[in-house]
Amino acid sequence: MAEPARAKPKPTPETQYFWDGTQAGELRLQRCDACANVYFPPRPFCPSCGSRKVSVFKASGKGKLYSYVINHRPAAPGFTPPYAIAVVELDEGPRMMSNIIDCPQTPEALELDMKLEVAFEKLDDKITLPMFRPAKG
Amino acid sequence: MRRNQVAVVGAAETTELGIIPNMSQIQLHADAALNAIADAGLKLSDIDGIATAVETPQQIAHYLGITPTWVDGTSVGGCSFMLHVRHAAAAIEAGLCKTVLITHAESGKSMIGKLPRSIPADSLQGQFEAPFGVYGPPSMFPIPVLRYMKTYGITHEQIAMVAVVQREWAAKNPRATMKDPITVADVLNSRMIAYPFRLLQCCLVTDGGGALILTSADRAKDFPRKPVYILGTGESVETPMVSQMETFNSSRAFKVAGPTAFKEAGITHKDVDHLMIYDAFAHLPLYGLGDLGFMPHEETGKFIADGNTRPGGKLPLNTNGGGLSYMHSGMYGMYALQESVRQMRGIAPAQVKDAKISVCHGVGGMFAASGTIIFTNER
Numbered sequence: 255m256a257e258p259a260r261a262k263p264k265p266t267p268e269t270q271y272f273w274d275g276t277q278a279g280e281l282r283l284q285r286c287d288a289c290a291n292v293y294f295p296p297r298p299f300c301p302s303c304g305s306r307k308v309s310v311f312k313a314s315g316k317g318k319l320y321s322y323v324i325n326h327r328p329a330a331p332g333f334t335p336p337y338a339i340a341v342v343e344l345d346e347g348p349r350m351m352s353n354i355i356d357c358p359q360t361p362e363a364l365e366l367d368m369k370l371e372v373a374f375e376k377l378d379d380k381i382t383l384p385m386f387r388p389a390k391g
Numbered sequence: 392m393r394r395n396q397v398a399v400v401g402a403a404e405t406t407e408l409g410i411i412p413n414m415s416q417i418q419l420h421a422d423a424a425l426n427a428i429a430d431a432g433l434k435l436s437d438i439d440g441i442a443t444a445v446e447t448p449q450q451i452a453h454y455l456g457i458t459p460t461w462v463d464g465t466s467v468g469g470c471s472f473m474l475h476v477r478h479a480a481a482a483i484e485a486g487l488c489k490t491v492l493i494t495h496a497e498s499g500k501s502m503i504g505k506l507p508r509s510i511p512a513d514s515l516q517g518q519f520e521a522p523f524g525v526y527g528p529p530s531m532f533p534i535p536v537l538r539y540m541k542t543y544g545i546t547h548e549q550i551a552m553v554a555v556v557q558r559e560w561a562a563k564n565p566r567a568t569m570k571d572p573i574t575v576a577d578v579l580n581s582r583m584i585a586y587p588f589r590l591l592q593c594c595l596v597t598d599g600g601g602a603l604i605l606t607s608a609d610r611a612k613d614f615p616r617k618p619v620y621i622l623g624t625g626e627s628v629e630t631p632m633v634s635q636m637e638t639f640n641s642s643r644a645f646k647v648a649g650p651t652a653f654k655e656a657g658i659t660h661k662d663v664d665h666l667m668i669y670d671a672f673a674h675l676p677l678y679g680l681g682d683l684g685f686m687p688h689e690e691t692g693k694f695i696a697d698g699n700t701r702p703g704g705k706l707p708l709n710t711n712g713g714g715l716s717y718m719h720s721g722m723y724g725m726y727a728l729q730e731s732v733r734q735m736r737g738i739a740p741a742q743v744k745d746a747k748i749s750v751c752h753g754v755g756g757m758f759a760a761s762g763t764i765i766f767t768n769e770r
């Protein structure tokens with residue numbers, strides 16, 4: 255029997271723009287045209303004011319480490335422990351779950367509030383995941 | 392809701408707790424239900440309202456042979472039963488039914504007849520959390536805690552003390568799964584699960600169940616057990632995605648449910664004799680103490696580390712040993728309610744002397760939902 259594979263997102267009509275963005279090397283967010291609220295995860299209306307007039311834009315890809323765990327066991331299929339599961343606070347405001355790459359997966363290296371920048375990891379022809387690495391400079 | 396109009400008149404856990412390899416999940420529900428019905432001195436045919444979670448009400452009603460006129464299948468995780476108590480109290484007051492049975496059971500360890508829990512790949516969790524290696528509650532529930540510690544200056548040793556103190560309570564409970572004393576060093580040297588949490592800061596995985604029977608306070612005095620009245624209730628939900636909480640410095644669901652219950656009960660924190668805060672992981676009592684307004688979050692770690700919640704302390708907390716040491720079948724809220732009822736009846740193994748008010752606070756999912764019930768034994 256094959257090893258269970260890493261969980262892979264399956265886009266919906268409402269989230270497709272986000273996954274199209276990561277494939278194109280862009281982190282895309284939505285902003286409300288009525289109240290300027292920037293939000294995540296994707297939906298075609300503003301969860302702050304209810305307006306359906308919202309726009310997709312390319313985010314800066316910059317953020318900071320809000321919190322994390324370093325998972326030892328049980329490990330998710332496709333992951334080699336220990337690995338950090340992080341929540342990144344984007345400069346635009348929303349937070350998203352991700353992994354931290356190009357960085358030792360240790361409490362010493364993973365400092366809360368450290369600056370991060372987005373990086374893209376291609377899973378297959380359809381899905382590219384947004385990852386984050388310590389920001390340069 | 393008006394105070395003290397509804398009472399718990401039956402309460403019981405499954406005959407066994409821990410590892411129960413000879414019973415399916417649905418039979419655990421029935422075992423707990425039959426024990427609670429016997430505790431109340433009732434017959435199955437007396438039950439006209441039913442509430443349960445994960446398993447459907449139709450499943451449990453049919454299995455038990457009950458024809459309800461009121462049904463609640465609210466299933467928001469481990470605090471579902473707090474919400475059931477709240478909804479049942481409102482339904483009884485409104486005259487929708489007279490005698491409600493609330494059941495919980497989970498074959499959490501033996502996994503017999505247990506429904507699979509899976510996350511669809513096209514759900515929001517499946518798209519925006521699962522691909523990053525979350526895998527079960529230990530990898531998710533502790534994600535906020537490093538931020539909480541940094542914000543409020545809470546130490547690893549203080550959070551370790553949550554587990555140490557609860558083991559002290561568990562030692563007084565013959566039915567607790569883990570009773571041997573532990574030290575802060577034992578906690579901090581136990582196997583790493585998901586940094587910063589180690590094995591002894593994570594809940595047990597066991598089999599078991601529990602059931603409650605509620606009726607109007609006016610009828611309650613004719614039952615064999617001392618009635619335990621519903622003084623105040625609260626509930627809320629936030630998000631199924633831990634990454635999307637408004638803040639990791641508190642729980643919005645806690646901050647709605649807890650104060651709603653206190654306001655309804657018309658009590659202050661000084662009036663609380665006994666407290667249960669659902670502890671799936673060791674940080675939850677800290678969040679609970681702060682979000683329910685017992686003290687500022689900055690003081691929660693020190694409060695527990697100083698021994699205020701241990702046996703003999705001024706605020707007895709999780710007196711059955713909690714999810715960390717008593718039992719945790721997957722949805723622990725029912726066991727917290729059972730302990731509050733025992734304390735109010737005056738029959739708990741680690742009885743708090745002269746306790747008159749018990750606050751029972753639950754969490755569902757990873758801070759996704761919350762329910763708070765305040766009980767009293769005085770009408």
Ligand SMILES: [Zn+2]
Pocket residue numbers: 286287288289290291300301302303304305
């Ligand atoms: Zn808006």
